[in-house]
Amino acid sequence: MTPSDRARPLDRLSATIESRKSADPESSWTARLLAKGPEKCAEKFGEEAIEAIIEATRGDRERLTSEAADVVYHLLVMLAARDLTLADIETELERREGMSGLAEKAERKE
Numbered sequence: 264m265t266p267s268d269r270a271r272p273l274d275r276l277s278a279t280i281e282s283r284k285s286a287d288p289e290s291s292w293t294a295r296l297l298a299k300g301p302e303k304c305a306e307k308f309g310e311e312a313i314e315a316i317i318e319a320t321r322g323d324r325e326r327l328t329s330e331a332a333d334v335v336y337h338l339l340v341m342l343a344a345r346d347l348t349l350a351d352i353e354t355e356l357e358r359r360e361g362m363s364g365l366a367e368k369a370e371r372k373e
């Protein structure tokens with residue numbers, strides 16, 4: 264087992280998406296999507312998000328799980344199209360750790 268096999272699924276997916284920046288669009292869906300540009304990647308993310316919203320509203324947990332996986336994948340592709348990685352988002356999430364959403368909202372209103 265290589266170190267990357269032991270990485271968390273999200274880290275592996277993030278690394279795969281990064282590697283697809285230089286892959287052949289004929290052999291990779293990710294490479295094809297990235298080749299269409301950041302706007303198309305964003306549009307695709309929006310479509311997948313709407314599909315997840317529909318399943319969340321319906322309450323079918325299995326279908327929501329599947330749609331949520333699509334959302335996460337397309338979020339990472341959209342970020343990659345703008346040269347952002349999962350690590351960048353983790354840094355931002357860590358920065359927010361310990362800060363209540365309510366406290367943050369109150370600060371913004373001051």
Ligand SMILES: N=c1c2ncn([C@@H]3O[C@H](COP(=O)(O)OP(=O)(O)OP(=O)(O)O)[C@@H](O)[C@H]3O)c2ncn1[C@@H]1O[C@H](COP(=O)(O)O)[C@@H](O)[C@H]1O
Nearest residue numbers: 276279280283290291292293294295307310332333336337
């Ligand atoms: N997680 C995903 C993943 N989730 C969704 N998709 C693709 O995203 C596409 C979504 O396109 P569409 O909206 O056209 O398809 P749809 O959602 O069925 O919708 P409609 O056809 O109904 O409109 C499909 O082709 C899915 O296969 C994904 N493609 C790739 N990955 C991951 O990325 C890796 C690299 O994939 P390649 O770049 O293709 O090698 C894979 O090994 C996976 O780990």
